[in-house]
Amino acid sequence: MTAITKAASARIKRIRLPIATKLTLSFLSIILLSSLFFTIVGIQIINNRIIAEAQERVRNDLNAAREIYQNRLKHVEDTVKFTAVRLFMSDILRGDIRQEYVDELSRFKESEGIDVLTITDKTGRVALRVANPAMTGDDQSLDEIVRVVLMTWAPASGTSIVSAEELQRESPALAEQAYFAFVETPMARPRPETEETAGMMLKAAAPIFDAEGHFIGMVYGGILLNRNYDIVDKIKQTVFQNVVYEGKDIGTATIFQDDVRVSTNVKNNSGNRAIGTRKKEDVYNQVIVKQEPWIGRAYVVTDWYITAYEPIRDINGRVIGILYVGILEQKYTDIQNQTVLAFVGITIAGAIFSTVIALLISRNISGPIKKLVSASEQLANGNLDAKVDLDSGDEFGKLAHRFNQMADALRERDERLKEFTKKKIMESEKLAIVGQLAASVAHELNNPLTGIVAYSHLMLEKIPCDDPTRASVEKIAGQADRCKDIIRGLLDFSRQRKPEKTPSNINAILRGCISLVENQAAFHNIQIVENYQDNLPLLVIDPSQVERVFMNLIINAAEAMDGGGNLTLATRLDPDNRVVEVEFTDTGHGISEENMNKLFEPFFTTKDIAHGTGLGLAISYGIIKSHKGAISVESEVGKGTTFVVRLPLSEMIEDIENEPEIEIAHH
Numbered sequence: 001m002t003a004i005t006k007a008a009s010a011r012i013k014r015i016r017l018p019i020a021t022k023l024t025l026s027f028l029s030i031i032l033l034s035s036l037f038f039t040i041v042g043i044q045i046i047n048n049r050i051i052a053e054a055q056e057r058v059r060n061d062l063n064a065a066r067e068i069y070q071n072r073l074k075h076v077e078d079t080v081k082f083t084a085v086r087l088f089m090s091d092i093l094r095g096d097i098r099q100e101y102v103d104e105l106s107r108f109k110e111s112e113g114i115d116v117l118t119i120t121d122k123t124g125r126v127a128l129r130v131a132n133p134a135m136t137g138d139d140q141s142l143d144e145i146v147r148v149v150l151m152t153w154a155p156a157s158g159t160s161i162v163s164a165e166e167l168q169r170e171s172p173a174l175a176e177q178a179y180f181a182f183v184e185t186p187m188a189r190p191r192p193e194t195e196e197t198a199g200m201m202l203k204a205a206a207p208i209f210d211a212e213g214h215f216i217g218m219v220y221g222g223i224l225l226n227r228n229y230d231i232v233d234k235i236k237q238t239v240f241q242n243v244v245y246e247g248k249d250i251g252t253a254t255i256f257q258d259d260v261r262v263s264t265n266v267k268n269n270s271g272n273r274a275i276g277t278r279k280k281e282d283v284y285n286q287v288i289v290k291q292e293p294w295i296g297r298a299y300v301v302t303d304w305y306i307t308a309y310e311p312i313r314d315i316n317g318r319v320i321g322i323l324y325v326g327i328l329e330q331k332y333t334d335i336q337n338q339t340v341l342a343f344v345g346i347t348i349a350g351a352i353f354s355t356v357i358a359l360l361i362s363r364n365i366s367g368p369i370k371k372l373v374s375a376s377e378q379l380a381n382g383n384l385d386a387k388v389d390l391d392s393g394d395e396f397g398k399l400a401h402r403f404n405q406m407a408d409a410l411r412e413r414d415e416r417l418k419e420f421t422k423k424k425i426m427e428s429e430k431l432a433i434v435g436q437l438a439a440s441v442a443h444e445l446n447n448p449l450t451g452i453v454a455y456s457h458l459m460l461e462k463i464p465c466d467d468p469t470r471a472s473v474e475k476i477a478g479q480a481d482r483c484k485d486i487i488r489g490l491l492d493f494s495r496q497r498k499p500e501k502t503p504s505n506i507n508a509i510l511r512g513c514i515s516l517v518e519n520q521a522a523f524h525n526i527q528i529v530e531n532y533q534d535n536l537p538l539l540v541i542d543p544s545q546v547e548r549v550f551m552n553l554i555i556n557a558a559e560a561m562d563g564g565g566n567l568t569l570a571t572r573l574d575p576d577n578r579v580v581e582v583e584f585t586d587t588g589h590g591i592s593e594e595n596m597n598k599l600f601e602p603f604f605t606t607k608d609i610a611h612g613t614g615l616g617l618a619i620s621y622g623i624i625k626s627h628k629g630a631i632s633v634e635s636e637v638g639k640g641t642t643f644v645v646r647l648p649l650s651e652m653i654e655d656i657e658n659e660p661e662i663e664i665a666h667h
Helices: 002-014 021-085 089-093 098-110 145-154 163-171 172-178 228-237 279-290 329-382 395-462 469-495 506-517 544-558 616-626
Strands: 116-121 128-131 157-161 200-207 215-224 252-258 260-264 293-299 301-311 318-326 503-504 525-532 538-540 563-576 579-586 630-636 642-648 662-666
Touching: 002 469, 021 098, 021 116, 021 157, 021 200, 021 215, 021 252, 021 293, 021 301, 021 318, 089 116, 089 128, 089 172, 089 200, 089 215, 098 116, 116 200, 145 157, 145 200, 145 215, 157 163, 157 172, 157 215, 157 301, 157 318, 163 172, 172 200, 200 503, 215 395, 228 260, 252 301, 252 630, 252 662, 279 293, 279 301, 301 329, 318 329, 329 630, 395 469, 503 506, 503 544, 506 525, 506 544, 506 563, 506 579, 538 544, 544 579, 544 616, 616 630
Parallel strands: 525 563, 630 662
Antiparallel strands: 116 128, 116 215, 157 200, 200 215, 252 260, 252 318, 293 301, 301 318, 503 538, 563 579, 579 642, 630 642
């Protein structure tokens, strides 16, 4: 359709007509083609949206159905737990089974709507079946729910498949209720069986304890779902409110045992519940075999429905059945058709109205368009002095004004950018020259200074302690050593080597640093607190360089505390930025606001002239920067200082390259 529009526009351009006529013809072609296109797309969107809305509705209905199903299972669990705490349970488990106990439990079972209520001893052997008192003594310890309670002494519940033999023991009526002969169903999966004898049951069990708190037995109960319509009718009443559309129930619900409908309010052609019919093979494969929910359009017995299916699992997670809800598709089909007709009518009316408006406005915009196009071409060709001379008070006048402002802004930005670029180039060249000069001078001075240091120390070894010249030689040696430290720091600062990175444990590096300094005299009165997060991921770093940074920060903290105070080291993983943070907090004298912004400058130091070169933090900053990390500082005079080193995980290095490398907070 775009190609057709371009071809039509090209033909119009080749015809020598006034721009107003060309605009009118262009508008008409665009309106007609776009109306046709959007009508088709709109109909498709409406259809998809209505279907999506129906699917979302049935998905929510399935959630509500699940809650009703789970509430019914919770009711069974509450019933057996209430039964387990009755005072006469101990009598029954001792063999004192009185008729009054049986009558009381029978009345309670009937009032709570429970099909099965059975008491066993602590090994799982049946002591009393309320529904069939004559059948006792069999072992229930292999039952999956009973086994959980016997092992944990805690209540357990779930959906369970009960064999025909077990149902016969509980009550012959339940075995008869569970029996189904399969009803021939189109598109169902092939099965050699022709009938179902086992039953699907909501089952729960609870432990029984005596007065001393000893586990003496358990009680289990259940509701057979086969031919029990309480849950599906409750879903129909609660979720769909029994709404009828054109004589048909708008919503239905079903409980499947494997692929057989054992409880449903879906009607067959005779108007009866479709008990014994089976599920389509594709739905079975999705829900039972793949164990995934199904939401989509499906033919259910007699009508098309928007359906939702999800697996029903036993207490061990095995899929044993399906919970289904469905909404009658016919209602949504009618809504779909009505909406499409309304949309087409609105589109046609809109196209006609747009055509009229296009004819009216096309004649008023050709002049301003020409001016704007001309100025835009000049601006695109590099003429930043281009202007649009248009004084109209409409949007074109505002557009022209904004265009002129944009041209002025571009021109100013171009000038600033040129000046900034020139300045940065000059600064870079200057810094490069200064760095090379500093490195060269330091290297040249290092050789003679080494001789001065060596000979001054040799002289000290030969001069007696009481010699009056010894003090002067000591000063020479001390100042020479200090010069050597300055030159070494300057060389390190000017030619920092590329990190040799390897996966490293940051906590291990910190512990190594502490082991190096804790026995030094400066740390004897300093309490070191280590708060390291366990299981930190390995960082891809140069461990020797990072250790140098940590040692520098630890020694600086000790000097700031004048040999006494608390130094807290902490590590943690920042989950948002995927970086590891290493925090150094001291209780020293803090850093003044005027010195905070100079901390990382080379040769800046607040120490005595005889101590430090002012290059430690500058070198540390360079090392952390080479690891794509950052250093932040918070300090309050008189209370202490906190340095935080942030090192990225290896896979996140590129993501934080544009983050601030130094952050400074004042208090």
